[in-house]
Amino acid sequence: MPLITYRQAINDALAEELTRDEKVIVMGEEVAEYDGAYKVTEGLLKKFGPKRIIDTPISEAGFIGLGIGASMLGIRPVMELMFWSFSYVAFDQIVNNAANVRFMSGGLINCPIVIRGPANGGTGVGATHSHTPENILATTPGLKVICPSTAYDVKGLMKSAIRDNDPVYVMENTLLYGEQGEVPEEEYTIPLGKADIKREGSDVSIIAHGRCVQTALLAAELLETEDGIDAEVLDLRSIRPLDEEAILETVRKTNRVVLVEENKPFCGTDAQIAYMIQDKAFDHLDAPIKRVSSIDAPQVYSIPLEKIQIPDAERIRKAVLEICPRSV
Numbered sequence: 001m002p003l004i005t006y007r008q009a010i011n012d013a014l015a016e017e018l019t020r021d022e023k024v025i026v027m028g029e030e031v032a033e034y035d036g037a038y039k040v041t042e043g044l045l046k047k048f049g050p051k052r053i054i055d056t057p058i059s060e061a062g063f064i065g066l067g068i069g070a071s072m073l074g075i076r077p078v079m080e081l082m083f084w085s086f087s088y089v090a091f092d093q094i095v096n097n098a099a100n101v102r103f104m105s106g107g108l109i110n111c112p113i114v115i116r117g118p119a120n121g122g123t124g125v126g127a128t129h130s131h132t133p134e135n136i137l138a139t140t141p142g143l144k145v146i147c148p149s150t151a152y153d154v155k156g157l158m159k160s161a162i163r164d165n166d167p168v169y170v171m172e173n174t175l176l177y178g179e180q181g182e183v184p185e186e187e188y189t190i191p192l193g194k195a196d197i198k199r200e201g202s203d204v205s206i207i208a209h210g211r212c213v214q215t216a217l218l219a220a221e222l223l224e225t226e227d228g229i230d231a232e233v234l235d236l237r238s239i240r241p242l243d244e245e246a247i248l249e250t251v252r253k254t255n256r257v258v259l260v261e262e263n264k265p266f267c268g269t270d271a272q273i274a275y276m277i278q279d280k281a282f283d284h285l286d287a288p289i290k291r292v293s294s295i296d297a298p299q300v301y302s303i304p305l306e307k308i309q310i311p312d313a314e315r316i317r318k319a320v321l322e323i324c325p326r327s328v
Contacts, residue, residue: 001182001183001184001185002182002183002185003180003181003182003183004151004180004181004183005151005177005178005179005180006148006150006151006154006172006176006177006178006179006180006181007038007039007040007177007178008151009151009152009154009155009158009181009183010040010116010154010155010158010172011040011041011042011043011044012155012183013154013155013156013158013159013162014026014040014041014044014078014158014162015043015044015047016159016187017076017078017158017159017162017163018044018047018048018052021076021162021163023074023075023076024052024076024077024078024162025051025052025053025054025070025075025076025077025078026041026044026052026053026054026077026078026079026080027054027056027063027066027067027077027078027079027080028041028055028056028063028079028080028081028082028117029055029056029057029058029063029080029082030055030082031044031045031053031054031055031056031080032044032045032050032053032054032055033045033055034055036080037080037082038118038174038177040080040177041053041080060081060086060087060089060090061089061090061092061093063079064079064087064090064093064094064115065090065093065097067079067113067115068093068094068097068098068101068111068113068167071098071110071111071112071113071167072101072109072110072111076112076113076114076162077113077114078113078114078116078162079113079114079115079116080116080117081115081116081117081118082117082118083117083118083119083125083129083130083131084117084118084119084131084132084133084171085128085129085130085131087115087133088131088133094115094137094167094169095137095140095143097111098111098113098142098143098167099140099141099142099143099167100142102142102165102166103141103142110165110166111165111166111167112164112165112166112167113167113168114158114161114162114164114167114168114169114170115167115168115169115170116158116161116169116170116172117170117172118172118173118174119131119132119133119134119147119171119172119173119210120132120171120172120173120174120175120210120211120262121262121294121299121306121309121310122173122174122175122211122306122307122310123174123175123303124301124302124303124306125301126299126300126301127298127299127300127301130299131299132171132210132261132262132263132294133171134147134169134171134209134210134239134263134269135239135263135267135268135269135272137169137240138239138240138242138269138272142166142167143166143167143168143169143240144161144164144166144167144168144169144192144238144240144241145168145169145171145238145239145240146161146168146169146170146171146192146237146238146239147170147171147209147210147236147237147238147239148170148172148210148237149176149198149208149209149210149211149212149213149214149235149237150179150181150213151179151180151181151182151183152181152182152183152184153190153196153235153237154170154172155183155188156188156189156190157170157190157192157237157238158170159187159188159189159190160189160190160191160192161192163189164192168192171210171239173210173211175211176210176211176214179214190237192238192241193238193240193241193242193243194237194238194243194246195234195235195236195237195238195243195246195247196234196235196237197232197233197234197235197246197250198213198216198217198233198234198235199217199220199231199232199233200232201220201230201231201232201233201254202230202232202253202254203229203230203231203254203256203324204223204229204230204231204232204254204256204257204258204320204323204324205231205232205233205234205250205251205253205254205256205257205258206219206220206231206232206233206234206257206258206260206316206320207233207234207236207247207250207257207258207259207260207270207273208233208234208235208236208259208260208261209235209236209237209239209261209269210261210262211262212260212261212262212311213233213235215260215311215312215313215316216231216233216260216313216316217233218313219231219313219314219316219317219320220232220233222313222314222317223317223320226317227317227321227326228326229320229321229324229326231320232250232253232254234246234247234250239269242273244276244280247273247276247277248276248277248280248281251277251281251284251285252281252284255284255285255286255287256285256286256287256320256323256324257277257285257289257290258289258290258291258292258316258319258320258323259273259274259289259290259291259292260291260292260293260311260316261291261292261293261294261311262293262294262310262311263293263294264293264294264296265291265293265294265296266296268291268293270291270293271291274289274291277289287323287324288323290319290320290322290323291319292311292315292316292319293311294309294310294311295308295309297309
């Protein structure tokens with residue numbers, strides 16, 4: 001399979017779906033003339049024209065509301081946010097309207113919208129540009145939230161998201177855009193709500209999503225070489241729907257678990273997962289559940305400090321060693 005970047009995988013998914021379905025459009029700030037703030041939409045304007053690749057004013061509340069209204073009328077908009085931090089000014093549309101219209105209409109009106117863009121820290125852009133709000137969005141029934149960690153996953157999940165009849169919010173990571181991965185040339189999709197084991201192991205389960213999956217894989221390598229511990233890494237891929245069975249299966253297999261996320265710890269995604277594990281797999285646990293998350297403070301501007309704030313491989317390794325004795 002050819003190697004392509006995470007960025008190109010999203011671009012390919014958008015191009016394929018724009019070709020497949022004339023109701024698909026792309027909207028957002030600078031997505032057309034400028035090829036996107038992160039060049040994710042590069043070349044799409046030239047190929048599909050200004051009626052389907054549409055630049056918007058700098059008003060998230062305005063253009064997100066426009067996209068949701070269009071989706072209610074049968075269009076399938078893919079909306080780009082320059083940062084998910086900017087979504088907060090459009091929360092009435094994103095959380096209140098999009099999530100509830102199908103239920104409040106008795107199933108007569110769907111809202112097949114995709115909202116995508118970066119949701120991460122680690123780039124030194126400060127507290128107001130570094131939110132990871134998947135936990136906030138996932139609390140709302142009617143919304144779907146995905147956090148792809150690889151080029152392969154982001155392409156397959158993006159295509160499924162565009163075809164879905166409910167709102168799907170895609171949390172990307174700018175630090176992944178340039179990362180390469182194997183992606184097949186033939187068409188494929190990945191169902192929403194299906195986790196994936198990125199590394200088989202027997203001693204402890206490290207469960208993560210987004211870029212934290214890559215960090216967890218680095219930690220697993222350290223644990224194997226330095227401590228003789230065989231760690232399994234489970235990539236959630238979807239936050240909602242959540243693949244509960246895959247989580248429980250890996251916990252039953254290894255009997256120890258470390259949860260890793262870039263969210264802040266209070267009311268984070270992993271708080272819900274930890275509750276679910278102790279509720280449904282308590283008898284399989286040989287040690288307490290451990291969590292590794294961002295340090296509970298607004299995101300710092302200083303890149304050296306921010307590297308400490310976000311989970312790294314050594315912090316994950318330390319958490320594993322607290323519940324999993326060295327075997328060498």
